[in-house]
Amino acid sequence: xxxxxxxxxxxxxxxxxxxxxxxxxxxxxxxxxxxxxxxxxxxxxxxxxxxxxxxxxxxxxxxxxxxxxxxxxxxxxxxxxxxxxxxxxxxxxxxxxxxxxxxxxxxxxxxxxxxxxxxxxxxxxxxxxxxxxxxxxxxxxxxxxxxxxxxxxxxxxxxxxxxxxxxxxxxxxxxxxxxxxxxxxxxxxxxxxxxxxxxxxxxxxxxxxxxxxxxxxxxxxxxxxxxxxxxxxxxxxxxxxxxxxxxxxxxxxxxxxxxxxxxxxxxxxxxxxxxxxxxxxxxxxxxxxxxxxxxxxxxxxxxxxxxxxxxxxxxxxxxxxxxxxxxxxxxxxxxxxxxxxxxxxxxxxxxxxxxxxxxxx
Numbered sequence: 577x578x579x580x581x582x583x584x585x586x587x588x589x590x591x592x593x594x595x596x597x598x599x600x601x602x603x604x605x606x607x608x609x610x611x612x613x614x615x616x617x618x619x620x621x622x623x624x625x626x627x628x629x630x631x632x633x634x635x636x637x638x639x640x641x642x643x644x645x646x647x648x649x650x651x652x653x654x655x656x657x658x659x660x661x662x663x664x665x666x667x668x669x670x671x672x673x674x675x676x677x678x679x680x681x682x683x684x685x686x687x688x689x690x691x692x693x694x695x696x697x698x699x700x701x702x703x704x705x706x707x708x709x710x711x712x713x714x715x716x717x718x719x720x721x722x723x724x725x726x727x728x729x730x731x732x733x734x735x736x737x738x739x740x741x742x743x744x745x746x747x748x749x750x751x752x753x754x755x756x757x758x759x760x761x762x763x764x765x766x767x768x769x770x771x772x773x774x775x776x777x778x779x780x781x782x783x784x785x786x787x788x789x790x791x792x793x794x795x796x797x798x799x800x801x802x803x804x805x806x807x808x809x810x811x812x813x814x815x816x817x818x819x820x821x822x823x824x825x826x827x828x829x830x831x832x833x834x835x836x837x838x839x840x841x842x843x844x845x846x847x848x849x850x851x852x853x854x855x856x857x858x859x860x861x862x863x864x865x866x867x868x869x870x871x872x873x874x875x876x877x878x879x880x881x882x883x884x885x886x887x888x889x890x891x892x893x894x895x896x897x898x899x900x901x902x903x904x905x906x907x908x909x910x911x912x913x914x915x916x917x918x919x920x921x922x923x924x925x926x927x928x929x930x931x932x933x934x935x936x937x
Contacts, residue, residue: 578603579753580933582658584667586614588735589696589772591635592742594666598638599912603936605928607655610645613921624902636918637904640935643922646677654929659684661933664749668696670704685763692752694745694768707772709735716776721783724798741775805851806862812871820884824848833881834865
């Protein structure tokens with residue numbers, strides 16, 4: 577079953593969701609504001625030789641674009657027709673905005689018993705607060721636990737709350753689409769609300785559970801781990817790398833590979849709980865040892881011993897080893913394919929107005 581997805585969203589979370597669905601084969605029409613389009617079209621530099629911003633290109637492949645003014649009756653009729661033929665509508669409008677324009681999701685769901693409608697918001701369907709990733713990271717605990725132990729709160733290097741919410745939305749949509757194949761689905765099930773705040777709070781996973789179980793608030797650990805030792809950044813003779821010991825067997829293998837045989841056989845360090853208790857002794861011994869040799873040599877030794885580890889690579893280093901393109905971005909992580917590049921604003925407007933969903937045929 578190929579889904580027809582009408583994407584009324586913009587910026588990041590919604591476009592991530594629709595791009596994932598497009599990567600997996602869905603027909604996606606992106607509806608953009610007349611004149612300026614998705615605001616991320618202007619979020620640069622950098623811009624490619626055709627004037628497309630890198631930000632926009634990152635999350636808008638496998639879509640066709642039509643520009644429309646939803647306050648204009650003729651354009652609104654075009655969008656309403658596309659909704660009638662869609663399987664999924666995705667939006668991130670503030671509450672009440674679409675009903676005021678004559679496109680009430682609840683009414684349209686009642687009218688079309690097969691339609692799925694997903695709204696992505698910052699703080700839920702009753703809040704009109706704009707949902708920017710930076711604010712979400714601040715308010716949902718992420719910044720409080722990110723950064724050096726004695727440093728200021730720090731955001732993640734990418735807009736991860738947006739990305740997680742977009743993926744949550746794609747999963748929810750596909751779940752209801754699968755349910756729909758077995759028979760009629762109630763309108764309330766087909767009405768999906770995803771908020772960045774809910775996605776970010778759920779993504780606290782083990783950190784949240786630590787607080788719930790211990791009763792003590794979480795703190796920043798820098799590049800260390802609250803529950804595992806050694807599990808952090810170390811400096812080789814030439815560059816930084818990480819060691820991520822996740823079991824007692826891995827610890828013994830790690831200590832032996834580093835030549836720290838006395839620590840490998842120390843009963844106080846035999847279990848992870850013991851290593852957490854003696855965190856400073858373990859970490860300082862490992863840190864002193866690994867400064868003696870280049871990082872890649874340690875990676876080789878630890879790899880042979882089956883110890884999780886890795887160099888701290890730059891983004892350029894990572895991109896040199898993956899399937900990525902300046903126009904279509906990094907290849908899909910979920911099974912899928914890149915069928916066509918991100919569209920220019922209203923690139924397919926004429927054909928979509930003439931043919932509707934048949935523009936994909």
